[in-house]
Amino acid sequence: MTLHREGFTIIFVTLLMLVGLNGLLEYIAPGTWYTTTVEVLSLIFFILIVQFFRNPTRHTPQDDNAIIAPADGKVVVIEEVEETEYIKGKCRQISIFMSPVNVHVNRYPVSGEVLYEKYHPGKYLVAWHPKSSTENERTTVVVAHSKGTVLFRQIAGALAKRIVCYAKVGHKATAGSEFGFIKFGSRIDIYLPLEARVKVNLNQKTTGGETVIAEWV
Numbered sequence: 001m002t003l004h005r006e007g008f009t010i011i012f013v014t015l016l017m018l019v020g021l022n023g024l025l026e027y028i029a030p031g032t033w034y035t036t037t038v039e040v041l042s043l044i045f046f047i048l049i050v051q052f053f054r055n056p057t058r059h060t061p062q063d064d065n066a067i068i069a070p071a072d073g074k075v076v077v078i079e080e081v082e083e084t085e086y087i088k089g090k091c092r093q094i095s096i097f098m099s100p101v102n103v104h105v106n107r108y109p110v111s112g113e114v115l116y117e118k119y120h121p122g123k124y125l126v127a128w129h130p131k132s133s134t135e136n137e138r139t140t141v142v143v144a145h146s147k148g149t150v151l152f153r154q155i156a157g158a159l160a161k162r163i164v165c166y167a168k169v170g171h172k173a174t175a176g177s178e179f180g181f182i183k184f185g186s187r188i189d190i191y192l193p194l195e196a197r198v199k200v201n202l203n204q205k206t207t208g209g210e211t212v213i214a215e216w217v
Contacts, residue, residue, distance in 0.1 A: 004105060006164055006181045007053025014049050018042040052184070055105055058209035060176025067196065067214040068175050069206035070109045070152055071188045073098040075213075078202055083191045086116050086142050086151055092192045094213055096206055098182065106180040107209040108143065108173040109190060110150050116142035117167050122156070139165040139180070143173045147216040148193045157186040176209040 003011070022042055025035040060068060077095035098104060122137040137156040142149060154163045162183040173179065182188075192198075196214045200206065206213065 002055050003050065004053045004055040004181060006183065007050075011050055011053065014046060018046055052100065052104065054103060056103060058107070058176060058207070060107075060209050061212060063212075064111070064146070065216050066175075066212045067150065067190075067192065067216070068107065068109045069096060069200075069208050069211040069213045070107050070179075070190060071096050071098055071104070071206065071208040072102040073187070073206055073208075075200050075202055075204045075206060076187070077189070078198060078200070080194065081191070083151060085118075085140055087149070087191060090194060091151075092194055092196060092198065092214075094190045094192065094198065094200065095187055096190075097187045100184055103208060104182050104184075105178055105208060106154060106182065106188060107176050108167075108179050109152060109175065109213070110143055110145040110173065111175045112143045112145040112150075112173050114141060114167050114169055114171040114173055115144050115149070116140065116151075117165065117169055119163070119165070137163060139163050141165065141167045141179065145216075148196070151191040153189045153191075154180055154182055155187050155189060156182065 022039050025038055029035050073096040075094060076097045077093055079093055080090060081093045083089065083091050119139045120137065139154045140151065142151045154165060156163055165180040167179045190213065192214055195217045197217055198214050200213045
């Protein structure tokens with residue numbers, strides 16, 4: 001397992017701050033219980049920061065009929081909706097909620113050509129709020145697969161204040177490869193044609209780049 005490049009600066013700055021804090025405490029009050037407590041808490045905090053930016057190797061199914069989970073997390077929505085930004089019609093929405101302990105690398109759910117990419121500034125409602133999909137800070141990406149079009153949306157939450165998206169119009173997407181990163185918890189919405197066969201259930205855990213969430217018909 002490696003660390004994601006989005007975490008290098010944060011990890012380095014966090015390490016410097018914690019080393020400085022604990023060095024100061026050791027100078028002012030060496031060997032006291034509260035100095036030891038701060039040292040232990042600092043170590044735990046640093047480990048949590050490092051694990052957040054982990055980037056494990058994933059083995060994506062080599063099946064052109066499969067639509068892959070773009071993120072680790074839990075399925076919180078499966079419903080028919082009206083998508084108004086690009087598709088402008090009815091489709092199937094699958095939403096995956098990412099907690100702070102999940103891997104936060106975002107991966108393309110299908111292979112194809114990137115047709116659309118747009119960043120939207122917005123609010124920071126909690127990720128499970130019904131209006132977070134349309135009112136929160138978000139980035140929308142559309143990929144044209146040989147069997148249909150898939151739209152997916154990175155959505156910021158109450159804690160996630162930084163969405164990173166590498167997808168650009170004209171790029172060639174490969175299922176399971178990275179297209180972005182969301183820092184400190186949020187969700188991804190995937191919009192599929194109604195005829196796509198859903199392969200996951202509500203509250204099911206997903207592994208980004210590996211779990212098959214739907215299949216083309």
